[in-house]
Amino acid sequence: MEALLLSTIRMTTPVLFAALGELYSEKAGLVNIGLDGIMVFGALAGFLTSYITGSPLLGIIAGAFGGILINLIYAFCTITLRAEQIVYGMAINIFAPAIASFIYKIYFGISSTLQQTTLMPAFPIPGLNRIPLLGPVLFKNTPVVYFLFLLLPASFIFFTKTRAGLNYRSVGEYPQAAESLGIDVVREKYIACIICGALSGIGGAYLTTCYIPTYTDGVVAGRGFIALSAVIFGRWTSIGVGLASLLFGFADALQLRFQIIKPEIPYQFMAMLPYICTLCALAFFGIKKNGPKANGKAYYREQR
Numbered sequence: 001m002e003a004l005l006l007s008t009i010r011m012t013t014p015v016l017f018a019a020l021g022e023l024y025s026e027k028a029g030l031v032n033i034g035l036d037g038i039m040v041f042g043a044l045a046g047f048l049t050s051y052i053t054g055s056p057l058l059g060i061i062a063g064a065f066g067g068i069l070i071n072l073i074y075a076f077c078t079i080t081l082r083a084e085q086i087v088y089g090m091a092i093n094i095f096a097p098a099i100a101s102f103i104y105k106i107y108f109g110i111s112s113t114l115q116q117t118t119l120m121p122a123f124p125i126p127g128l129n130r131i132p133l134l135g136p137v138l139f140k141n142t143p144v145v146y147f148l149f150l151l152l153p154a155s156f157i158f159f160t161k162t163r164a165g166l167n168y169r170s171v172g173e174y175p176q177a178a179e180s181l182g183i184d185v186v187r188e189k190y191i192a193c194i195i196c197g198a199l200s201g202i203g204g205a206y207l208t209t210c211y212i213p214t215y216t217d218g219v220v221a222g223r224g225f226i227a228l229s230a231v232i233f234g235r236w237t238s239i240g241v242g243l244a245s246l247l248f249g250f251a252d253a254l255q256l257r258f259q260i261i262k263p264e265i266p267y268q269f270m271a272m273l274p275y276i277c278t279l280c281a282l283a284f285f286g287i288k289k290n291g292p293k294a295n296g297k298a299y300y301r302e303q304r
Contacts, residue, residue, distance in 0.1 A: 001133070002133060002136055002137060004253055004254070004257060005133075005137040006136065006137050006140075007253035007256060007257075008246070008249045008250045008252075008253040009137060009138070009141065009145060009249070010145075010210075010211060010249075010253075011248075011249035011250075011252040011253045012245050012246050012248070012249025012250075013144065013145055013148055013203070013206055013210075013249075014039065014203040014204065014206045014207050014211070014220075014223055015203070015223050015226050015227050015230060015245045015248055015249060016148060016152070016203075016227075016230075016241070016242060016245035016246075016249075017148060017199045017200065017202050017203030017206065017227075018035045018038075018039055018199065018200040018203040018204075018223065018224055018227035018228075019227040019228075019230040019231055019234070019241045019244070019245050020151060020152070020155060020199050020238070020241060021035070021038075021067075021195060021196035021197070021198070021199030021200040021203070021227075022035055022196060022200075022227055022228055022231045023155070023231050023234075023236065023238065023241050024155075024192050024195040024196055024199070025192050025193065025195075025196040026172065026231060026236060026291055026292060026295055027159065027168060027169050027171075027172045027192070027236070027292060028168060028171045028172050028188055028189050028191075028192035029171055029172035029173075029175060029189065029292055029294040029295055029296070029297065029299065030078065030079075030085060030172075030189060030192055030193065030196075030295075030296075031085050031086065031089065031291075031295055031296040032071070032074060032085070032089050032092075032193075032196055033086060033089035033090060033093070033225075033228055034070075034071070034074055034088070034089035034090065034091070034092025034093050034096070034224075035196075035200050035224030035225070035227050035228055036093050036097075036220055036222060036223070036224025036225055037070065037092040037093040037094070037095065037096030037097055037224070038067045038070050038071055038092065038096060038196075038197055038200040038201060038204065038224065039067075039200050039201070039203050039204030039207075039220045039223060039224045040096050040097045040100050040204060040219070040220050041066050041067065041069075041070045041096040041097075041099070041100050041201070041204065042063035042064070042066050042067040042200060042201030042202065042203065042204030042205045043063065043100070043204035043205060043207050043208045043215060043219050043220060044066070044100040044103060044104060044204075044208075044215055045059075045062040045063050045065065045066030045067075045201065045204075045205065046059035046060060046062055046063035046066070046201075046204065046205025046206075046207075046208050046209045047059065047117060047205075047208035047209065047214070047215040048062070048103075048104075048107065048215075049061075049062035049063075050062075050117045050118065050208070050209050051115060051117040054117075054118060056117075056118060056119060056120035056209040056210065057120065057143070059117075059120075059205055059208070059209040060120075060144055060202055060205045060206070060209055060210075062205065063201040063202050063204055063205020063206075063209070064197075064198040064199075064201045064202050064205070065198075065201070066201050066204075066205075067196075067197040067198055067199070067200045067201020067202070067204065068194050068197035068198050068201065069197070070092060070095075070096050070197060070201075071092075071193050071194070071196055071197030071200070072193065072194070072197065073088075073092065073095075074088050074089065074092050074193065075189070075190055075193035075194075078298070079186060079189045079190060079193070079299070080186075082298035082299070082300065083298075084298075085296050085298075086296070093224075097217065101217055104215060114214045114215075114216065115214060115215075116213040116214045117208070117209070117213050117214070118213065119209065119210060119211075119212075119213050120142045120143070120144065120209050120210045121142070122140055122141055122142055123141075123142065123143060123146075124139060124140040125139040125140075125146075142210045144202070144206055144210055151199075152238060152239075152242050153238075155238040156237075156238035156239055159237075159238060167183050167188075168188060168192075169292070170183065171183065171185050171188045171189065171192075171294075172291075172292030172293075172294055172295060173292050173293050173294060174293065174294065175294050175299045179301065185299055185301070186299070186301065189299070200224070200227075203223070203227070204219075204220060207219050207220065222275065225278075226248050226274065226275070226278050227245070229244075229248075229278045229281065229282055230244035230245045230248060231244075231291075232282060232291070233247075233278075233281045233282060236291045236292065244281070247277065247281070248274050248277060248278060251273050251274040251277040252273070252274040254273065255270040255271060255272075255273035255274060256270075258270045258273070
């Protein structure tokens with residue numbers, strides 16, 4: 001049971017980082033379906049930096065900057081040029097993995113041997129890690145997981161308890177009214193893209209610096225789309241997104257256990273479990289509430 005819960009936390013972490021990034025994006029009225037591409041580029045940036053420097057922590061930071069760099073392309077096209085958000089999000093999903101694969105092959109060459117780096121070690125919190133069952137699960141993780149534990153309640157407080165959070169949310173609900181009150185809507189949207197890129201990039205970098213010690217083309221495995229679903233399933237709230245990501249992380253951890261328990265069943269069927277869970281969640285729960293009212297709509301400053 002302990003191993004299953006620990007695996008759940010590890011599987012949830014990259015999804016929740018990307019889901020929180022998308023939450024910040026959608027709260028500002030930007031629907032970014034390019035999370036998967038941003039995570040892929042973050043995964044490569046994290047792996048390369050960790051491989052070159054020997055520091056997984058620098059890899060995480062590089063993953064954040066890599067995610068920001070990629071998402072600023074989306075930001076310029078959708079905010080400044082007012083292009084269609086869905087189209088350019090899909091373009092990011094095509095462009096980012098392609099450029100990541102190109103950079104990897106340029107640096108390492110074409111080879112069947114996978115290069116490996118050092119994974120970030122876990123740092124147990126003295127005392128707390130000895131709590132029965134939950135101690136090893138919650139308090140025997142990498143610093144990235146602890147950062148996520150702090151980020152989730154901080155996001156909840158920001159959106160629900162602060163004036164800055166209320167101003168931020170108004171950009172995604174009624175940007176013309178927000179602008180009339182002195183809020184710089186364009187600036188807020190760019191900040192949203194920076195936050196989304198950084199968190200999604202960290203989610204990708206986590207996979208190659210804390211989870212597996214190498215980079216492959218399929219390392220993200222659609223987790224960006226699961227994160228996008230978690231935002232819808234979680235009703236565009238920080239706590240809801242956290243619970244939804246935890247559900248998908250549990251399904252992912254469970255399918256790995258099933259692969260060990262039932263080796264006679266093709267592993268491809270087991271690997272489908274978290275995606276089936278995602279589809280079921282969206283089918284039964286995801287259509288009952290809409291997101292921010294200005295979500296996905298281009299903002300024209302001259303309109304009032």
